[in-house]
Amino acid sequence: MLAREVLEELVQVLGRENVLTEQEDLLTYAYDATAAMKHHKPDVVVAPLSTEQVADVVKIALRHHVPIYPRGSGTNLSGGTIPIEGGIVLSMLNLNKILEVDQDNLTATVQPGVIIQALNDEAGKYGLLYPPDPGTVTTATMGGSVSECSGGLRGLKYGVTKHYIMGLQLVLANGEVIRWGGKTVKNVTGYDLVALFTGAEGTLGIITEIIVKLIPAPEARKSILAVFDDIDKAGRAIAAIIRNKVIPATLEILDNATIQTVENFVHAGLPMDAEAVLLCEVDGYKEVVQREAVLVERILQEEGAVQVKIAKDDKERDLLWLARRSALPALAQKRPTTVLEDATVPRSKIPDMLKAIRRIATKYSLQIATFGHAGDGNLHPTILTDERELEEMKRVHLAVDEIFETAIALGGTLSGEHGIGIAKMKYLDLEFGEAGVAALRRIKEAMDPNYLLNPWKMVRRD
Amino acid sequence: MSVYDSLDSITEELHKCMKCGNCMAVCPIYKETRKEVGVARGKISLAEYILSGEAEMTKGMGDRFSLCTTCMACNTNCPCGVRFDKIILAARAEAVRKKGLHPVKKIAFTALKMQRVFNFGMKAGSIFQGVALKNVPNRHSKLARMRVDVGIGKEKVFPMLSKKTLRSEFPDVITIKNPKMRVGFFTGCMINYFYTDIGRAVIEVLRENDIEVVIPKSQACCGIPASVNGDVASARTLAKRNLRAFERMGADALVVACSSGGTAWKHVYGELLENDHELKALADKWAKKSYDISEFLIHQVPFKKEGLGRVARKVTYHEPCHLNRGQGISKEPREILKSIPGVELIEMKEPGRCCGMAGSFSLVHPNLSGQISDRKTADIQTTNTDTVATGCPACRLQLQSGVENAEFDREVLHTVQILAESYRAGKEELKRSK
Numbered sequence: 001m002l003a004r005e006v007l008e009e010l011v012q013v014l015g016r017e018n019v020l021t022e023q024e025d026l027l028t029y030a031y032d033a034t035a036a037m038k039h040h041k042p043d044v045v046v047a048p049l050s051t052e053q054v055a056d057v058v059k060i061a062l063r064h065h066v067p068i069y070p071r072g073s074g075t076n077l078s079g080g081t082i083p084i085e086g087g088i089v090l091s092m093l094n095l096n097k098i099l100e101v102d103q104d105n106l107t108a109t110v111q112p113g114v115i116i117q118a119l120n121d122e123a124g125k126y127g128l129l130y131p132p133d134p135g136t137v138t139t140a141t142m143g144g145s146v147s148e149c150s151g152g153l154r155g156l157k158y159g160v161t162k163h164y165i166m167g168l169q170l171v172l173a174n175g176e177v178i179r180w181g182g183k184t185v186k187n188v189t190g191y192d193l194v195a196l197f198t199g200a201e202g203t204l205g206i207i208t209e210i211i212v213k214l215i216p217a218p219e220a221r222k223s224i225l226a227v228f229d230d231i232d233k234a235g236r237a238i239a240a241i242i243r244n245k246v247i248p249a250t251l252e253i254l255d256n257a258t259i260q261t262v263e264n265f266v267h268a269g270l271p272m273d274a275e276a277v278l279l280c281e282v283d284g285y286k287e288v289v290q291r292e293a294v295l296v297e298r299i300l301q302e303e304g305a306v307q308v309k310i311a312k313d314d315k316e317r318d319l320l321w322l323a324r325r326s327a328l329p330a331l332a333q334k335r336p337t338t339v340l341e342d343a344t345v346p347r348s349k350i351p352d353m354l355k356a357i358r359r360i361a362t363k364y365s366l367q368i369a370t371f372g373h374a375g376d377g378n379l380h381p382t383i384l385t386d387e388r389e390l391e392e393m394k395r396v397h398l399a400v401d402e403i404f405e406t407a408i409a410l411g412g413t414l415s416g417e418h419g420i421g422i423a424k425m426k427y428l429d430l431e432f433g434e435a436g437v438a439a440l441r442r443i444k445e446a447m448d449p450n451y452l453l454n455p456w457k458m459v460r461r462d
Numbered sequence: 463m464s465v466y467d468s469l470d471s472i473t474e475e476l477h478k479c480m481k482c483g484n485c486m487a488v489c490p491i492y493k494e495t496r497k498e499v500g501v502a503r504g505k506i507s508l509a510e511y512i513l514s515g516e517a518e519m520t521k522g523m524g525d526r527f528s529l530c531t532t533c534m535a536c537n538t539n540c541p542c543g544v545r546f547d548k549i550i551l552a553a554r555a556e557a558v559r560k561k562g563l564h565p566v567k568k569i570a571f572t573a574l575k576m577q578r579v580f581n582f583g584m585k586a587g588s589i590f591q592g593v594a595l596k597n598v599p600n601r602h603s604k605l606a607r608m609r610v611d612v613g614i615g616k617e618k619v620f621p622m623l624s625k626k627t628l629r630s631e632f633p634d635v636i637t638i639k640n641p642k643m644r645v646g647f648f649t650g651c652m653i654n655y656f657y658t659d660i661g662r663a664v665i666e667v668l669r670e671n672d673i674e675v676v677i678p679k680s681q682a683c684c685g686i687p688a689s690v691n692g693d694v695a696s697a698r699t700l701a702k703r704n705l706r707a708f709e710r711m712g713a714d715a716l717v718v719a720c721s722s723g724g725t726a727w728k729h730v731y732g733e734l735l736e737n738d739h740e741l742k743a744l745a746d747k748w749a750k751k752s753y754d755i756s757e758f759l760i761h762q763v764p765f766k767k768e769g770l771g772r773v774a775r776k777v778t779y780h781e782p783c784h785l786n787r788g789q790g791i792s793k794e795p796r797e798i799l800k801s802i803p804g805v806e807l808i809e810m811k812e813p814g815r816c817c818g819m820a821g822s823f824s825l826v827h828p829n830l831s832g833q834i835s836d837r838k839t840a841d842i843q844t845t846n847t848d849t850v851a852t853g854c855p856a857c858r859l860q861l862q863s864g865v866e867n868a869e870f871d872r873e874v875l876h877t878v879q880i881l882a883e884s885y886r887a888g889k890e891e892l893k894r895s896k
Contacts, residue, residue, distance in 0.1 A: 022522055027511055031507060033483055139486045332541055333542055336477040
């Protein structure tokens with residue numbers, strides 16, 4: 001429980017209506033979108049209206065040694081916003097203004113509570129695009145997305161969130177406000193704190209303003225679907241496309257288990273016995289798109305696809321993407337709990353990873369369907385389970401351990417886009433070793449010596 | 463076990479939710495409040511805590527569960543197929559069982575059950591409404607605003623109670639020569655007491671199509687205001703009364719011009735009376751032959767196109783949540799509008815977005831309801847139209863109030879009124895040509 005004076009000070013700064021203290025409200029900030037994760041109720045939820053108010057909240061927290069958990073929409077998949085020690089949940093949703101779209105410098109300046117899609121709708125009015133597009137694009141906030149460095153379907157060609165963040169305004173753990181980076185393409189002044197804070201999961205400081213890079217929206221696009229009767233052939237096709245100097249905006253894969261579930265769910269016309277389906281989209285100028293689509297089609301055929309389809313118009317394109325879009329919903333309806341991982345490997349290792357996941361599923365008698373961003377090596381092995389079945393959940397945890405070990409053995413990483421949070425903290429030394437984990441901790445302690453900001457996330461405190 | 467009897471009935475429904483938060487993208491309340499408790503995911507979590515024993519059903523919980531317009535937009539956007547409309551009904555019923563009904567609602571629903579007292583009150587109201595309400599000058603309809611704030615704000619514009627109720631205006635059976643069908647008309651309260659113009663249009667259109675209309679005097683409130691607020695006992699009483707009233711008179715089909723009423727006859731009565739074999743059978747029988755007026759005119763009659771006269775209107779159509787998502791009726795009203803000569807249909811942005819009325823929601827949460835309404839009003843204003851059509855008297859009230867407060871000129875009508883207008887114009891044209 002918080003001391004009464006903490007609440008009084010918070011109310012003084014933020015006003016009664018922006019400080020939630022009733023149980024019925026607090027309980028709704030005890031979780032996020034992460035499956036099978038213990039929930040923790042905060043002591044208070046505050047929703048500041050300005051950077052100054054955020055700084056004031058940090059100073060109050062510092063004075064009274066109360067942890068702060070920054071939160072956007074709470075859509076992350078790593079337990080990143082769960083207030084594990086109670087304390088203050090800092091909801092950034094009232095800071096929801098798009099401050100500027102700068103057509104000359106190709107930037108936008110936004111507050112952290114802006115929903116990603118809202119930024120894209122605004123940029124779209126000027127023929128511009130903010131490329132990062134996580135699955136939660138219509139719900140997640142920019143602040144959360146920058147803090148998790150979210151990825152999405154366009155990673156292969158356009159990169160991920162960190163490639164679009166040019167400047168940040170930050171409230172540090174001591175309550176001071178700094179600005180770093182800006183609208184210039186080039187900037188080597190000091191350490192690159194913008195890069196450090198992007199993906200820091202709110203453990204180093206609180207983002208209160210973001211300058212992002214925008215790009216001209218591509219004028220045309222074309223989608224191609226290919227069906228394979230052999231996982232290795234699909235893997236070789238991915239490599240062949242890239243080797244032929246075509247970089248598709250999107251290159252997605254669905255495995256057999258996903259295909260069967262999706263087909264039963266939406267009847268998108270996929271062969272039930274297909275071992276893999278690749279979905280590819282090229283975009284850019286009309287002429288380039290035309291040329292690349294034909295080239296991709298030929299490569300897919302040469303690599304032994306049993307069926308290749310190019311969408312003729314938007315209607316056909318939507319039909320091709322129906323299968324991919326339906327993957328998660330279809331899988332989610334099969335069992336109550338959906339554990340969605342994002343272990344990532346170099347793209348050349350995709351067939352090895354897919355086969356390893358299949359072996360792990362058999363070994364632990366679990367239903368694991370895999371789909372994901374084959375073009376950038378980011379797979380989503382999805383374990384279908386029920387968190388009420390305790391014995392099965394034990395096997396789930398063992399399978400997850402083994403998936404991570406496999407990804408790292410193949411030269412990959414624990415997390416491509418979901419972040420570490422609580423969920424993967426214990427696996428960090430697999431990837432960095434103890435010395436790496438210690439380095440991470442020294443950075444945390446330099447920025448936030450009292451472990452005030454999102455404690456017990458990413459960085460272990462021994 | 464139905465959602466009205468026990469919170470346990472929704473255990474599996476709750477478990478389907480994977481907390482992804484996709485409901486945040488479409489929830490009209492969450493858009494305004496930006497508080498997790500406003501959105502389905504938040505209230506699902508609260509229900510889970512109550513079921514697991516981690517939290518109790520407090521009065522505060524009941525207040526949180528009142529934060530839903532039951533617009534069902536989250537149902538449609540949910541990747542896991544969670545039926546949040548069922549969850550909210552079960553949670554509200556549980557709140558009433560544990561904490562009792564809000565005193566104002568208790569009085570209101572008791573009045574609805576006592577038809578004669580209610581009728582008398584409404585009659586008295588139609589005479590004395592000037593005491594509480596002051597007229598709002600409007601060239602389309604008789605509107606009024608509260609003179610004093612009784613807790614529901616003074617912003618809302620209400621239609622004036624009709625001097626004569628619809629059901630007292632017409633006999634039980636409106637006979638015609640050689641009818642091709644006999645149809646029961648369930649009026650619902652708003653059409654009976656306030657928007658009698660909609661009711662007259664329904665009757666006019668049905669007669670125009672050689673249909674005998676039956677309007678049982680003993681029909682009552684549909685019961686939805688009670689059932690969505692957790693007053694299951696009152697809802698059951700009203701369901702039984704309505705089923706018996708129409709069964710006594712008999713009809714080939716039943717039509718409704720109100721989206722709540724349609725939902726009641728098609729879905730809710732069967733669920734409410736699940737444990738009563740005889741009445742359940744009766745509810746199912748009537749559910750099969752219950753139709754929204756637009757659905758009935760398109761698929762069952764189908765309504766005659768000859769005789770339709772020219773109506774010069776630029777119309778935008780607002781989808782009532784319980785007609786569109788609740789009954790899957792979205793194309794039919796548009797089809798009717800498009801078949802009327804002279805009508806130009808211009809779509810607004812997000813026609814399916816909730817208007818924020820949601821029955822008693824707008825009385826309990828007037829400010830929130832007003833904010834939701836403002837977005838709808840703005841969307842209407844940006845269309846180059848002179849008329850807003852909709853399929854529900856409650857939406858009509860909200861839209862009228864929004865348009866009036868924003869001070870621009872749009873006539874808000876039920877689709878069937880424009881159709882009736884067209885038949886009338888057709889007759890005029892015929893007369894002139896003779």
